[in-house]
Amino acid sequence: MRALLPILALAVAPGAAQAATPLALQSDVFVERTEVADGRTRTTLTAPDTVTPGDRLVFVLHYRNTGSSAASGLVVTNPMHPSVAYQDADGAQVSVDGGKSWGTLAAARVRTARGDLRPARPDDVTHIRWKLAGTLPAGASGNLRFRGTVR
Amino acid sequence: MTRFSARFAMANGVQVRTAMALILAAGSMWSTSAYAAGTNAGTTISNTATASYTDLAGAPQTVDSNTVDIKVDELINAVVDATDPGDVVTMPGTTGQVLTYTITNTGNGNETFSLTANSSVGGDNYDPTGTQIYIDNPTSGTPGVYDPGVDILYTPGTNDPTLAPDASATIFVVTNTPSGVTDGDKGIVQLNIASTTGTGTPGTSFAGQGDGGTDAVIGTTGGDAQDSGTFIVQNASLAFAKSASVLDPFGGSETVPGAIITYSLVATISGTGTLTGVTLGDSIPANTTYQTGSLTLQSAGLTDAADADAGTFSGSAISVNLGDVAGGNTRTVTFKVRVN
Numbered sequence: 001m002r003a004l005l006p007i008l009a010l011a012v013a014p015g016a017a018q019a020a021t022p023l024a025l026q027s028d029v030f031v032e033r034t035e036v037a038d039g040r041t042r043t044t045l046t047a048p049d050t051v052t053p054g055d056r057l058v059f060v061l062h063y064r065n066t067g068s069s070a071a072s073g074l075v076v077t078n079p080m081h082p083s084v085a086y087q088d089a090d091g092a093q094v095s096v097d098g099g100k101s102w103g104t105l106a107a108a109r110v111r112t113a114r115g116d117l118r119p120a121r122p123d124d125v126t127h128i129r130w131k132l133a134g135t136l137p138a139g140a141s142g143n144l145r146f147r148g149t150v151r
Numbered sequence: 152m153t154r155f156s157a158r159f160a161m162a163n164g165v166q167v168r169t170a171m172a173l174i175l176a177a178g179s180m181w182s183t184s185a186y187a188a189g190t191n192a193g194t195t196i197s198n199t200a201t202a203s204y205t206d207l208a209g210a211p212q213t214v215d216s217n218t219v220d221i222k223v224d225e226l227i228n229a230v231v232d233a234t235d236p237g238d239v240v241t242m243p244g245t246t247g248q249v250l251t252y253t254i255t256n257t258g259n260g261n262e263t264f265s266l267t268a269n270s271s272v273g274g275d276n277y278d279p280t281g282t283q284i285y286i287d288n289p290t291s292g293t294p295g296v297y298d299p300g301v302d303i304l305y306t307p308g309t310n311d312p313t314l315a316p317d318a319s320a321t322i323f324v325v326t327n328t329p330s331g332v333t334d335g336d337k338g339i340v341q342l343n344i345a346s347t348t349g350t351g352t353p354g355t356s357f358a359g360q361g362d363g364g365t366d367a368v369i370g371t372t373g374g375d376a377q378d379s380g381t382f383i384v385q386n387a388s389l390a391f392a393k394s395a396s397v398l399d400p401f402g403g404s405e406t407v408p409g410a411i412i413t414y415s416l417v418a419t420i421s422g423t424g425t426l427t428g429v430t431l432g433d434s435i436p437a438n439t440t441y442q443t444g445s446l447t448l449q450s451a452g453l454t455d456a457a458d459a460d461a462g463t464f465s466g467s468a469i470s471v472n473l474g475d476v477a478g479g480n481t482r483t484v485t486f487k488v489r490v491n
Contacts, residue, residue, distance in 0.1 A: 025202045027216035051196070052226040052368050053189025053259050061200045061216065069207040078200040083190035083223065136204070150223065151190050 023071055023136075026062040027078075031055050032147075055150045057084060064141035071136045076144055077129040082151075086125035089146030095127040096120045102129065123151075188316040192225030192260035193363025225260030225361025227346045228370035233380035234321075238337065241382045242424065244330035248279065249297045250380035252322045252342045256314035258370060260362035263313040264344040266305055268324045272379065276336035279326035279382060284342075286312055287321035297323040311347060324380070334386040334422040334478075343377040350374035385424035387478040392417045393433070410490045412439065415483060422478040431484045432470040438491045445487035446471070 030045040033055075045058060061078065065071050079099070080086050086094070093102040096110055108120035130144050190196075200216040232253045241248045256262050270279045284305040285297065292298030302323060303310065312320050324340050332338070348360050348367045351374060361367035394417075399410040406412070416431050435441045446453045446462040448471050453462025461472045462484075471484045 023202055023204060023212070023214050025200055025214050025216040027198055027200050027219050029198055029219045029221060048221055050222045050224045050366060052224045052370075054226075057221075059198060063202060067206075071204040071206055071212075074202060074204040076200055076202045078198065081196045081198060083194055083196050084198075150196070 022065075022067045023074070024062075024064045024066050025076065026064075028060045028062070030058045030060065032058055051150050053150050056087075057148045057150060059146050059148065061144040062141065063136075063144070065136045065138050068138050070138060072134070074132040074136050075129055076132075077127060078146070079127050080125055080148065084148040085123035085151050086128065087122055087147040087149060089128055089144075092128040092130050092144070092146060094120075094125045095129070096124045097126065099127040188228070188257050189226060189259040190223045191316060192223055192258075192361050192365050192367075194223040196221045196223060222365055223259065224356075224365045225262075225367045226258045226370040227260070227262055227348060227367055227374045228257040228372045229262070229264060229344055229346065229374070229376045230255045230257050230372065231342055231344055231376045231378040233342070233378045235380055238381045238383035240385050241328040241338075243328060243332050243384060243386055246281070246327045247299065248326050248328055248382060250324045250326070250340055250342075250382070251295070251297070252324065252378060252380065253319050254312070254314070254322055254342075254344050254376075255319040256316055257372070259316050260365075260367070261313060261315050263311045263347045265307055265311050265347055266322060267307070267343045267345075269341045269343065270326060270338070272339050272341045275339040275381070277329055277332045277338045277384075279338045279340055280329055281325075281327040282340065283325045285323040285325060286310070287323065295321050297325070326382070328382065328384065332384045332386075334384055334388075334424065336384040338382040338384075339379050340382075341377050341379040343375060345375040348374070385422070387420050387422035387424035387426045387476075389426055389429065390419045390421065391431075392419070406490060408490050411442065411487055412436075412490065413445075413485055413487050415485050418473070418476075418482045418484075420476045420478050420480050420482075425475050425477045427475045429473040429476050429482070430470060431473060431482065432468055433486070434468040435488055439488035440491060441469070442487040442489055445485075447485045448473075449483060450485075 031048040031051055032043060032045055034041055034043045061076055063076060094105050094108060095102050096108045105120055105122065109117040110120045110124050112118055128146055197218050197220050199218045201213060203211065203213045206212050234251050234253050239250055254264065266284050268282045268284050270282050285302040286305055287295065288302045292301035314320060322342060324342055326340060349357050351369050353369050353371050353373060355369040357367040359366065394415045396413050397404045397406050397410050399405045399407050414433065416433055418431055420426055441464055443455060446455060446464060446469055448461055453460045455464035457463045463470045469486050473482050476482060
């Protein structure tokens, strides 16, 4: 058995290298509801089981490098569900063509049924992504947020 | 009820599952457009993010997040519009007078509505009677126009119309106009619709009563809606005056043999309506002789023969056919006789 151990260690080496930089990505969705009580407006975020059209959703993506070495070139991508109209996000690139091309919403154009181009609206967004500069050291984490409305 | 389910798969693991009920068009014309009323009830909104990065060894890695599923509840909303372009003209004592409404399911689920017509809402001069509600026949007759005997009599609880999200139906309220109403009177009929799931303050929830087993939530309209249509009575009346002037052979005005009497028949039509088939007639008085060719209408001469013009002398009486005369007009007929 002793003689086998080094071989076993070799065999698991590629897997161990892969596991050296695991990244955890957690998605949470909250609904933002505004209530007026006693003349004061209160905005609450709750994690809903159900929503109705018009509800405002806040999507929070939490990433964490749970490994022991740095990760680089981190890109987090989130497709918009067809029933969610994108509103805004901090520092994200958007795509209005299913993730083929990326940029700012202001620069995005959408082809109309007549064939000409018009400036994209927030609800044209099909995907959003964040490209994080530099490396993500072991143990580092962060949150990304965007908002959308239930169509 | 026929049901089908649709399944759409998208990139990055997002899926939409919807269960839609196909509504049999028991009521009227349906039209739909996607998403105007919002995401269909029962839809599951799933969210999954993906991270890609390069690990220490330079190998590209991809990791998916957990998937969050949120179900879309049914929101109950509805709108009624009275669609006649203005007040609908009616006349005293008429039956089968029609007001037209459009009802629209502005919610995101299939919803059934009960209908009531209220003709005693106030703010008007009379209450239309014999109120009945008809649903536009979707397969026969002219769409959007009341077709007697073709459109479907509404019976509460029996054929309550069910509308898909965004679908509309045309509803007719058919009434009678009482005989006692007068020109210019208005009669208002309000059409109310209410979701058979329930009504209440916005946000009220009915557990499990929505499409696909979702909760049904009362939307901003409260689950019911109403709008009013208005009849206006147009009627016309005729006032008749007859006068005579005498010219005797001596230049005076004595009624002596040989004197000529000019009769004026003045019909004054008042009101906002139109009188149809108006005829002015008078018999030639005894001991006088009609003066051939003396008949006039509005100072224009008429022939005595029964021919293309409006006037006729029958041997014992004159008659002028005025046809249809709208309120606000006066018609003057004159003729002359000589005293025997």
